[in-house]
Amino acid sequence: MSLTDIPPRPLESDERSNSDDAITSGSLAGAPMLGIFAGAVVIGALSWLPFGGVNWARWVIVTLLAYVIGTLIISRVVESPRQATDRFATAVMSSAFLLVMLPLVSVVWTVVERGANRFDWTFYSETMRGVIGEGGGGYHAIVGTLIVTSLTALFAIPFGLFTAIYLVEYANGSRFSKAVTALVDVMTGIPSIVAGLFAYALFVLIDGPGHRSGLAGAVALTLLMTPVVVRTSEEMLRLVPNELREASFALGVPRWRTITKVVLPTAIAGILTGIVLAVARVIGETAPLLVTVGITANLNKNPLSGRMATLPVFSYNSYKFPTLPPEASIDRAWTAALTLVLIVMVLFVTARILSSILKPKGLR
Amino acid sequence: MNRSATRAPYFEASIPMTDSVRAPATAPNEPVDANAPVDLPNRIDIRDLDIYYGDFKAVEGVSMTINPRSVTALIGPSGCGKSTFLRSMNRMHEVIRGAYVDGEVIINGRNLYGPGVDPVAVRRKVGMVFQRPNPFPTMSIADNVLAGKKLNSKRMSKSVAAELVETSLRGANLWNEVKDRLDGPGSGLSGGQQQRLCIARAIAVEPDVLLMDEPCSALDPISTLAIEELMLELKNSYNIVIVTHNMQQAARVSDRTGFFNIEGTGKPGRLIEMDATEKIFSNPTEQQTQDYVTGRFG
Amino acid sequence: MTILDNSPPGDTDASSIDEPVGKAGDKIFFGLSFGAAALILVTLAAVAIFLFLEGLPIFTSDTAELDGDGSFVSYVGPLVFGTIYISVIALVLATPVAIAVALYVSHYAPRKLAQSLGSFIDLLAAIPSVVYGLWGITVLAPVMARSVFPWLRENLGFIPLFGSDVPIAQSGRSTLTVGVVLAVMILPIITAISREVFIQTPRLHEEASIALGATRWEMIRQAVIPYGRSGVISGAMLGLGRALGETMAVAIILSPAKGYFWDVLTAQNSNSIAANIALQFPESSGLEVNRLIATGLVLFVITFGVNAIARRIANAGFSGADG
Numbered sequence A: 001m002s003l004t005d006i007p008p009r010p011l012e013s014d015e016r017s018n019s020d021d022a023i024t025s026g027s028l029a030g031a032p033m034l035g036i037f038a039g040a041v042v043i044g045a046l047s048w049l050p051f052g053g054v055n056w057a058r059w060v061i062v063t064l065l066a067y068v069i070g071t072l073i074i075s076r077v078v079e080s081p082r083q084a085t086d087r088f089a090t091a092v093m094s095s096a097f098l099l100v101m102l103p104l105v106s107v108v109w110t111v112v113e114r115g116a117n118r119f120d121w122t123f124y125s126e127t128m129r130g131v132i133g134e135g136g137g138g139y140h141a142i143v144g145t146l147i148v149t150s151l152t153a154l155f156a157i158p159f160g161l162f163t164a165i166y167l168v169e170y171a172n173g174s175r176f177s178k179a180v181t182a183l184v185d186v187m188t189g190i191p192s193i194v195a196g197l198f199a200y201a202l203f204v205l206i207d208g209p210g211h212r213s214g215l216a217g218a219v220a221l222t223l224l225m226t227p228v229v230v231r232t233s234e235e236m237l238r239l240v241p242n243e244l245r246e247a248s249f250a251l252g253v254p255r256w257r258t259i260t261k262v263v264l265p266t267a268i269a270g271i272l273t274g275i276v277l278a279v280a281r282v283i284g285e286t287a288p289l290l291v292t293v294g295i296t297a298n299l300n301k302n303p304l305s306g307r308m309a310t311l312p313v314f315s316y317n318s319y320k321f322p323t324l325p326p327e328a329s330i331d332r333a334w335t336a337a338l339t340l341v342l343i344v345m346v347l348f349v350t351a352r353i354l355s356s357i358l359k360p361k362g363l364r
Numbered sequence B: 001m002n003r004s005a006t007r008a009p010y011f012e013a014s015i016p017m018t019d020s021v022r023a024p025a026t027a028p029n030e031p032v033d034a035n036a037p038v039d040l041p042n043r044i045d046i047r048d049l050d051i052y053y054g055d056f057k058a059v060e061g062v063s064m065t066i067n068p069r070s071v072t073a074l075i076g077p078s079g080c081g082k083s084t085f086l087r088s089m090n091r092m093h094e095v096i097r098g099a100y101v102d103g104e105v106i107i108n109g110r111n112l113y114g115p116g117v118d119p120v121a122v123r124r125k126v127g128m129v130f131q132r133p134n135p136f137p138t139m140s141i142a143d144n145v146l147a148g149k150k151l152n153s154k155r156m157s158k159s160v161a162a163e164l165v166e167t168s169l170r171g172a173n174l175w176n177e178v179k180d181r182l183d184g185p186g187s188g189l190s191g192g193q194q195q196r197l198c199i200a201r202a203i204a205v206e207p208d209v210l211l212m213d214e215p216c217s218a219l220d221p222i223s224t225l226a227i228e229e230l231m232l233e234l235k236n237s238y239n240i241v242i243v244t245h246n247m248q249q250a251a252r253v254s255d256r257t258g259f260f261n262i263e264g265t266g267k268p269g270r271l272i273e274m275d276a277t278e279k280i281f282s283n284p285t286e287q288q289t290q291d292y293v294t295g296r297f298g
Numbered sequence C: 001m002t003i004l005d006n007s008p009p010g011d012t013d014a015s016s017i018d019e020p021v022g023k024a025g026d027k028i029f030f031g032l033s034f035g036a037a038a039l040i041l042v043t044l045a046a047v048a049i050f051l052f053l054e055g056l057p058i059f060t061s062d063t064a065e066l067d068g069d070g071s072f073v074s075y076v077g078p079l080v081f082g083t084i085y086i087s088v089i090a091l092v093l094a095t096p097v098a099i100a101v102a103l104y105v106s107h108y109a110p111r112k113l114a115q116s117l118g119s120f121i122d123l124l125a126a127i128p129s130v131v132y133g134l135w136g137i138t139v140l141a142p143v144m145a146r147s148v149f150p151w152l153r154e155n156l157g158f159i160p161l162f163g164s165d166v167p168i169a170q171s172g173r174s175t176l177t178v179g180v181v182l183a184v185m186i187l188p189i190i191t192a193i194s195r196e197v198f199i200q201t202p203r204l205h206e207e208a209s210i211a212l213g214a215t216r217w218e219m220i221r222q223a224v225i226p227y228g229r230s231g232v233i234s235g236a237m238l239g240l241g242r243a244l245g246e247t248m249a250v251a252i253i254l255s256p257a258k259g260y261f262w263d264v265l266t267a268q269n270s271n272s273i274a275a276n277i278a279l280q281f282p283e284s285s286g287l288e289v290n291r292l293i294a295t296g297l298v299l300f301v302i303t304f305g306v307n308a309i310a311r312r313i314a315n316a317g318f319s320g321a322d323g
């Protein structure tokens, strides 16, 4: 992607002729802007070249600064002040975008690089049972994450979907439906750690202090996932044209069959995408699991009782409380993080594919 | 079905309205006198119907009789409540939040708004075709036709289903155009074909009455002609009520015409006059009707 | 019922209009939907009640067994301060950049690219916070300690934020580092919401501006920004809400101390409520747990307030959008 060669949208097709006095005064469009950018890249390189090894961060930041300032000055000289302001704004926007790429690329790069150390079969097949120092793996944490997340999805999907169906298909503007809408908003804003504390408090009442279980974790995550499912499903259901509902009613189809056979199939692409993204969001939640599920070195497949390892908590714990030698522990933390990122990416791609496969072709 | 006998005078439509308005070339096969109430099955009697959207009274005091085996047209200026009235005849009106109806709609001696009447069952007896074609986008052409049956979880053998698809599509004059792509998406058809698919879908449920709300307004003249011909065929089997803004169309296809009008915004619409189509368009009783059908409305 | 002889053939079940159709199914389905909606109410009531019940003992019991002076207000005060301080820093850093990125995606980037950029930004919002935490302490903190902190202390040390008697944190595990990491984390949210409203700018306004001979930037200033202002503000408030509740990144990176600290460069930092819970909870028992839950309730109230303000602004902004 070139910074300077942004094809104008039809709307702005006349902007280049936009100087103060004549429509043909000096223009920097095209090659000259590329030149400015190239110059900025060189200046950026000079910021680290004298000191040896490549410093990517410094390179990017200095380049962008030089590009923005250079554009402003040169355009002011060659073109008009108005044109210069416009070019300056363009340079700032695109630079901001590249600037944001910097930490994000760095995050992904770091996770991959450090996670690679233990990206081996042992990590995916062994638990931490009896492991001190090197070796061991996150198998128990992966199983735990799968169990807790599946339970969460099992609770949150029907809960959220039926709530959305109520809001779109049945609600009649009553106080009750308004309250539900408002409270879904409130739920969206619950901090994850508070959701964890709630689930803990709930299970303490049932089981007494110190309760830890996968189920409690799933309850906490359900609190976080449900509002996301409600919001996206609601949005998708509202996109289904009313004409389809009416067509179905007019055929003498009862409302519930209209919903299950006409409305839901029409909206299913968007709803599934939303659900997959909601799963992606909760699968990396750490804080609520820390207080409800805890951590253990052993494989525990029973969500009803006892601590369970989960990937995010395993990662956090391995980093924060490393065993000796610390490097082995920290490597495991990174590989767990890498695994999480990979799962999230897979879920994202799945969502993409789902939405393109299932989208009804003829929907206006 | 006898096609040639029911051919509409399509090409006469271009004659100026004032004197072109004439009875449909087709003599209605039955009843002979369109005005006389006939005591046949599926006659619809409407008594003193008021229709509301929440606090707003959209239609007031409508009483009329709709004869079976005929086409009844409803005309009137925009916003006078034709669609509202039509939708109240199969209880589709109450689907809208806050909407309700006061009065009686009697078919075969049963008041549709009487106690114990199930609106869902009513809609199977009184089918409806909408202004914009709305086939189900997730279903194939065949499934669209079967939707009314399938969505009601009627189990059908393959052969029965195939037969129903064919008779319904034939009934809607669509069979020849789609018989090779019954599994294709319904939304892949042209607008006119989609509308006929919607008609096929409606008649597959085997209703007694078919309501059509401006079924041709989104269509080109050729598709319009196709649907008008279809109506003239269908009236041998169904009781058809059509809302239209096209007065030539009303003149061509209908046996009786009802004229609705509204006094002003915020006022309810009323049925001004209802009579044989020939009479409404040539010599109506009311001045308002005369003004409207001659285009002097304002 | 259909007596007319030439009615279409088919199965001839002559049902009458008062034979209920699908009534049971309708009842069950409505029951499920209504039940789910009602459960939302019950759940939120339960959250409030349980947190309150489990937090209450801190006010009613003898607090002698707790460390320090045991007064809840003096315990939670610095945490509230830390929570808000860190979040506001993140917000101040993230918002301008997020607006610029949103404008870039909505009005500068080519259409096709804009779409993939949009979903890329959404993907970033889904990267788990524990990953950002690990990155922050491993990669960012050393860079900050090496090149940013000394510069700030030397050149801007006259501002209390960057100057105090306490030496800068050699580890980089200070409020400013956490603020930067949180800024990166909330940036996708603010960007996504701003982009949404910028895209919705009425074409008419934009064209009116362009037709008057405005440059692209002038058009954005005249048409897009006024239109999107309330959306951006509500997006920023939602980002703030997210930052207030963010736990793991803070818990991993920050080196906390007890008290109120303004200097963002040192190893003495006011902790946030959420991070404090995450750090203390596994080791806590008895009344300590109640105290942590009470702080959680405080956090809930703060985020609730911020989100309520965000929603109020958003609703005031788009009167046209249906609720």
Ligand SMILES: Nc1ncnc2c1ncn2[C@@H]1O[C@H](COP(=O)(O)OP(=O)(O)OP(=O)(O)O)[C@@H](O)[C@H]1O
Binding pocket: B053, B056, B058, B076, B077, B078, B079, B080, B081, B082, B083, B084, B085, B096, B266
């Ligand atoms: N869903 C609704 N809610 C409230 N009022 C409505 C609704 N639909 C229609 N109305 C009102 O009822 C009156 C009659 O509307 P209706 O759609 O029946 O008119 P119409 O005769 O079919 O007009 P047109 O010829 O334009 O289709 C109008 O004043 C309209 O504003």
Ligand SMILES: [Mg+2]
Binding pocket: B082, B083, B084, B213
């Ligand atoms: Mg209408």
